[in-house]
Amino acid sequence: MSLVDLSSDAFIAAFFLYCFAFLFYVIAIAGKKWSNRDPFQHEKRWGRIAFITSSLGLAAHLTFFFTRWAGSGQIPTSNMYEFMTFLGMAIMIAFTIIYAIYRKALLGMFSLPLTVIIVAYASVFPQEVQPLIPALNSIWLKVHVTTAALGEAFFAVGFAAGLMYLLRVVDFNSETKEARRSRFWVEFSLYTIIIIIGFLVAVFGFRAAGYEAQFSQEMSTVDAKGIESSKVETVDYTLPPIVKPYNSEVVHADSFLGMTDTKLEAPSWMNGVNAGRKLNTVIWSIIAGTILYGLLRLVFRKPLGAVIHPVMEGVDPDDLDEISYRAIAIGFPIFTLGALIFAMIWANIAWGRFWGWDPKEVWALISWLYYSAYLHFRLSRGWQGLRSSWLAVIGFVVILFTLVGVNLVIAGLHSYAGTN
Amino acid sequence: MLSIHNTKCECGHQNAVGTVLCESCGKPLMEDQQQNEPLEMRYDGIARRSQKKNQNLIDRIWSFFSSVKIAIYLIVLTFLGATLGTIYPQENTFINNFDIAAYYESTYGTPGKIYQMLGLSHTYESWWFITLLVMIGTSLVICSLDRILPLYRALSKQQIRKHLQFINRQKTVYSAKVDEPAEAWVEQFAAQLKRKRYRVHMDGSALLAEKNRFSRWGPYINHIGLILFLLSILARSLPGWQMDSYITIADGATVPIEGTNYYVKNEKFTVDFYTDDELPPELKGQARAKLYETAAVLYTCSSGCEAGETPVLEEVARHDIIVNSPLKYKGLKLYQFDFDLTPKLISVKPMLINKETGEQYGPFELTMKDAALNYELGPYKMRLIANYMDFAVGENGEPTTLGREPNAPAFVFLITGPGLPEAGQPYMYFPMQKDKEKFGQDQINGALASKVEIKVDGMQNVNFSEASTSLNVRVDKALNFVWVGAAISMIGLLMGSYWQHRRIWLRIDDGQLSLGAHTNKNWYGMRADVAGALQKIGVTVDPKSLDNGGNNA
Amino acid sequence: MKSSRKIMQIVILTAVLIIGGYAIGTTLFASGESGGVPKVGGTPPEFKLVDLQGNVHQLSDYKGKAIVVNFWGTFCPPCVKEMPEFERQFAKWQNDGLEILAINLSEDTLTVNNFVHQFELNYPILRDVDRKTERKYGLRSYPTTFFVKPDGTIMDITVGGMTEEYIDERIAKLLTY
Incomplete structure (x- = not known):
């Protein structure tokens, strides 16, 4: 068995350990109210089991990382699959550090699903080791990507704690306008997360069914020298086409509920690599996510926020606020170093300029400015609790846009090969 | 000045206008704060430099830029503005000069035209974006100056015995009856704090313990770094500080670098592709580049450099340029940028043959x-x-x-x-x-x-250029300043983020212990320090119970 | 103490004004040039080129004169057609102060010489080297002709071949400035 195969096994092990750890954290928190037990002892015991499981998961994940590194001879952060798995691992590292400081089992209940979603998201992408193109073959790139991901991971933990704070403090009984508005946005945040899960369900569902469709797209591009050229590309779909690529013809499509072609085309202004396919994927995610959300609502017969809220009772909101802030405060310097300074050093070596206003660079700067505004709001304007938590939640959306959205909507240097 | 009488503390200290807490004993001076709520400890309650009465125009501009609120607005405006530039590709992504307006309209339609007309196609060079950056820079300078000097003064002459109100209205507080003699208790507690690497000052039954004061300077060092960074970026617009051009050189050719006295020769351009063995199954058969390399030689022109003359060249540097490894010589850098694999004939060495006699002349x-x-x-x-x-x-x-x-x-x-x-x-x-x-x-x-x-006669007499390489020529004299600025800023950020300035004040009045503690960040750690030290001298408290409410900075 | 603070404030605000003004000023200045491609109403980039006789010509030498700057090559049929037309136009307007600078697109001396002798051209034929000038002018297709007014601004830019009437009309207009 080769190292790369071993590494794949370790990855699967890590994934399941994370799932179990999540389950244990849920038991640790939700089980406190079960009869015939001391809630404090229960949380302590199950919290420990859960933490051991999640740490084993992290160990397996690290094994995956290093064996893949050894097996392929290059650090596994060079395509979307590798980067996303690394981000998931970084979140676990960040979680473990924050957990070591605060020892709140509740944190696991929110960080682990985040990791599970990201790791599952990673699995959507092609998993083969891809040899590096020359531009990516630099020590600074490795340092840049890993440090930036670690910084982002702390922001992710800050996001998880911020969301927990919101679920904890938002009033689910009051009917004031403000309470209703807060409830709406909390519910909306949860809905968004479910859409991401919907994306995973759609992709893996159709992948299991072996769905395929193909389009030929005529693309006209203007290269860096201003010379216009047009070429025909084939675009493969793995989800039934609701939207086809801009300016394209169907080559072949498996039938899905009788559909074999579509009238709708992706708008021309979407510039990313394979924008049509990505837009199609987004639409499928929203459909699958909405169905999933609807089912959950049917099962619980109340908003999801109201389902989770009671679990949070007895948690000190100040602790959550503090954890969210600490995670971001720890992540900020790491992010600065990784996403800006190391990025500039690498850009300077690879392209002879440390800053080129590439969309990805701009969005890294936007994220950085955003979080520095967060810190200033908190330190100098006293934005705490609710407002601070909202900022933490929105901040992670900005980070996700920087990581994924930019590749989806905007063309640029950072568009990784093989992105879906 | 009118305001003198209401800035004088009962301890006799004369404070500046805008002082929140007496600089000496810490008694709250502004009683608009609710009684018994935790105190506003930001900047230790000192008056910022800009806070004064009877402001003239200069003072107003000064206090405008010294406001953190304004700074935050500027940051928010900057990142909102920056997002606009990512909607469509910026002009600087096109290397050649061509009709940009027509390009945006033909590629993106009317929105593209509007985008270009609004000047968003060069967002980051637009006057308003630069103005925002200049304002942020100004705000960095003034905000920092306005706070650092008074803060330095306040922290360098701290009183040990603070006003009771000051201690009891901290965010972390503890009070209890002490049966032992006051000074002995304080000594004992001080020993524990010292073990936690606090610097302890005692004044009878009063104590001041402090650690990591340096972390207070972190944000200011960070700001100094950022200012240096911004200034170095600005310096790049000075004539001669920056150069960015592209040259294309066929194999074996030597071309001048315009605007300099340099010539570059491309001795050989090589491109290596991955073999199928090295590629995963679905990439097999694709030409995936492994390496681009230009064997380059850099010359300076020593004479005959004017237009129309034949230049005399002297070799000064040679390097195999690959992506991520440019040729560097005295601030000039040559980067691998692009290549063209179309072969081109350079020269031939033919013979002249007399067909009647078969005699050959040449080559x-x-x-x-x-x-x-x-x-x-x-x-x-x-x-x-x-x-x-x-x-x-x-x-x-x-x-x-x-x-x-x-x-x-x-x-x-x-x-x-x-x-x-x-x-x-x-x-x-x-x-x-x-x-x-x-x-x-x-x-x-x-x-x-x-x-x-x-x-x-034969291919050995044909001189082909198999490929040509495109190099990006760069000069950036401000680069070192940029790195220094970034490094200083990073050091400041680390200082301010990973260490916290923690202080503990306590006094025992007639067997009544009053303890207050303050940190600029991480209250969790502050409470743990206090509870830990108390634990060691036999007082068990839940760290959480020390919390007096109020803001978590 | 008080006055020193005041001085410090003034010093810093002045520095901000100068540095900030410089920063904003350069962007305003640069946006007028917009990447350096010559535009109608703008100024053509400077060049310093040698003609077939070895004389050096600089664009700035012709300040105050009506100039036609034409980029041409022997490989470009419309350019070849235009060259004798320019010769006639040059003869017609020379005494009114017209200058024609025909910049060859980096071809060999032999090629250019043969061409010029064939058509007996008398206006200066400048030799671009390694396509530097053509790149400076942002040329995308040939021929391209710049009509430059005596005040040094561009009256018209024509991309592609022109009829002789058109050239005549342009030059007549150019000479009215």
Whole structure:
């Protein structure tokens, strides 16, 4: 068995350990109210089991990382699959550090699903080791990507704690306008997360069914020298086409509920690599996510926020606020170093300029400015609790846009090969 | 000044206007804060420099920029503005100069046209974006100056015995009855704090313990770094500080770098592709580049550098340029940028053959570009009278050229020698075999074709450039300042983020212990410190119970 | 103490004004040039080129004159057609102060010489080297002709071939400035 195969096994092990750890954290928190037990002892015991499981998961994940590194001879952060798995691992590292400081089992209940979603998201992408193109073959790139991901991971933990704070403090009984508005946005945040899960369900569902469709797209591009050229590309779909690529013809499509072609085309202004396919994927995610959300609502017969809220009772909101802030405060310097300074050093070596206003660079700067505004709001304007938590939640959306959205909507240097 | 009487504390200390907490004893001076709520400890309650009455215009501008609120607005506006520039590609992504307005309209339609007209196609060079950056820079300078000096003063002369209100209204507080003698208790507690690496100052039954004060300077050092960073970026717009151009060099060619005294030679460009063994199954068969390398030599021109003269070159540096490894020489950097694998003929070394006797003369070198005009080969003399780089026959039957690249070169020589007319006879020569056949070299030359022939003998006499490389030429004199700025900023950020300034004040009045503690960040750690030290001297408290409410900075 | 603070404030605000003004000023200045491509109403980039006789010509030498800057090559049929037309136009307007600068697109001396002798051209034929000038002018297709007014601004830019009437009309207009 080769190292790369071993590494794949370790990855699967890590994934399941994370799932179990999540389950244990849920038991640790939700089980406190079960009869015939001391809630404090229960949380302590199950919290420990859960933490051991999640740490084993992290160990397996690290094994995956290093064996893949050894097996392929290059650090596994060079395509979307590798980067996303690394981000998931970084979140676990960040979680473990924050957990070591605060020892709140509740944190696991929110960080682990985040990791599970990201790791599952990673699995959507092609998993083969891809040899590096020359531009990516630099020590600074490795340092840049890993440090930036670690910084982002702390922001992710800050996001998880911020969301927990919101679920904890938002009033689910009051009917004031403000309470209703807060409830709406909390519910909306949860809905968004479910859409991401919907994306995973759609992709893996159709992948299991072996769905395929193909389009030929005529693309006209203007290269860096201003010379216009047009070429025909084939675009493969793995989800039934609701939207086809801009300016394209169907080559072949498996039938899905009788559909074999579509009238709708992706708008021309979407510039990313394979924008049509990505837009199609987004639409499928929203459909699958909405169905999933609807089912959950049917099962619980109340908003999801109201389902989770009671679990949070007895948690000190100040602790959550503090954890969210600490995670971001720890992540900020790491992010600065990784996403800006190391990025500039690498850009300077690879392209002879440390800053080129590439969309990805701009969005890294936007994220950085955003979080520095967060810190200033908190330190100098006293934005705490609710407002601070909202900022933490929105901040992670900005980070996700920087990581994924930019590749989806905007063309640029950072568009990784093989992105879906 | 009118305000004197209400800034004087009961301890007798004269405070500046805008002081929140007495600089000496810490008694709250502004009683608009609710009684018993935790105190506002930001900047230790000192007056910022800009806080004064009777402001004139300069003071107003000063206090505008010294406001953190304004700074935050500026940050928010900047990142909102920056998002606009990512909607469509920016102009600077196009290297050649061409009609940008038409490009945006034809590619993106009306929104593209509006985008370009609003100047968003160069967002980051627009006056408003630069203005925002300048304002952020100003705010960084003024905010920092306005706070750091008074803060430094306040922290360098702290009183040990603080006002009771000051202690009891901290965010972390503890109070209890102490049965032991006050000073002994304080000594004992001090010993524990010292073990936690606090610096402890005692004044009888009062104590001040402090650690990591340096972390307070972190944000200011960070800001200084950022200012330096912004200034160095600005310096790049100074004439001569920055250069960014592109040169294309065929294999073996030497070209000047415009605007400098340098010439670069591309000795050989190599591109390596991954073999199928190295590629995963679904990438097999694809040309995936592994390495681009230009063996480059850098020269300076020592004389004859003016237009129209022949330059004399001196080698100064050589380097195999690959992506991520540029050639560097005295601030000049050459980066691998692009390449072109179309082969190009550079020169040939043909022989002149007397077809009747079979005698051969030569070889002589015939370069495609700027070929020599006269050749002497044994008894023959040849003069180059015309050349066509991309030979074709024009509409009126005249020879013509379709381009300036040697795609189908043709040369016309006027040959004189044995058996040829005195005035010479024109001979057309196609160096490439395919052209020779296509255009019928022998037919064109007619009778002369049976007398003489110009012919290349074997590929060793053909000089091809297999590829050409594109290099990006960069000069950036501000670069070192940029790195220094970034490094300073990073150091400040680390200082301010990973260490916290923690202080503990306590006093025992008639057996009543009052303890207050303050940190600029991480209250969790602050409470743990206090509870831990108390634990060691036999007082068990839950760290959480020390919390007095109020803000978590 | 008080006055020193005041001085410090003034010093810093002045520095901000100068540095900030410089920063904003350069962007305003640069946006007028917009990447350096010559535009109608703008100024053509400077060049310093050698003609066939070895004389050096600089664009700035012709300040105050009506100039036609034409980029041409022997490989470009419309350019070839235009060259004798320019010769006639040059003869017609020379005494009114017209200058024609025909910049060859980096071809060989021999090629250019043969061409010029064939058509007996008398206006200066400048030799671009390694396509530097053509790149400076942002050329995308040939021929391209710049009509430059005596005040040094561009009256018209024509991309592609022109009829002789058109050239005549342009030059007549150019000479009215």
